[in-house]
């Protein structure tokens with residue numbers, strides 16, 4: 001059984017026409033899940049202020065909340081847009097990931113998937129960036145540490161972009177291990193393994209054009225062993241599907257089946273070390289057809 005946390009208001013975050021991070025992404029992801037058996041849907045609640053403050057600076061939170069009073073769409077940076085529905089969508093996206101942790105930790109389910117937008121892994125403690133307003137997956141980790149007393153949490157990120165925001169926030173926090181595969185060179189030009197090996201960050205890069213074999217190899221040879229050795233009590237997943245061959249924003253050549261594979265591998269680690277507890281949160285994935293199929297493949301591994 002897989003629990004899905006989402007909210008229709010995540011579609012109210014509007015971006016300009018032609019912007020790849022569109023409300024249609026949410027519909028594509030939900031379409032695939034609605035076809036599946038053993039998937040239970042729950043409506044997410046907005047993240048609370050106290051949890052937000054565990055991760056983001058008061059300046060960032062106040063800045064974002066202040067934008068909401070303007071009532072018109074504007075660019076926070078060239079990629080990241082804020083409109084009338086954005087604050088509520090961002091609070092619900094973060095809240096879905098946080099709620100998912102509560103559901104899993106209270107044994108209401110073993111595995112949960114926050115199917116939301118805006119995504120989160122580029123948002124740093126002090127700024128929005130790369131389509132992201134708040135860092136949903138780090139907020140989930142913060143909730144698990146603060147409210148559920150965990151001491152070791154792994155964040156596994158297979159989005160094609162490096163989760164610079166996640167790294168910025170959790171770097172040096174020995175209670176969290178961050179393991180990421182990402183294409184390099186590519187936005188946001190961070191995540192160089194040479195400068196981040198050691199500590200609690202493990203980055204692995206893939207060149208443009210890399211295929212399924214290279215993706216599976218970096219996870220099998222580096223990232224999965226590192227995560228398993230950490231013995232996480234909860235496995236969190238930044239689930240981005242923009243490494244797909246069809247994706248317009250990057251040049252990896254992954255297939256639908258690679259997302260089933262990574263879902264299975266992460267589930268195995270959760271089963272071995274974390275009593276099965278796994279929470280994923282949707283990050284990227286910008287070809288609507290590939291996103292629909294990839295989400296289904298990933299969810300198939302978690303059901």
Ligand SMILES: [Zn+2]
Nearest residue numbers: 159161242284
């Ligand atoms: Zn991405």
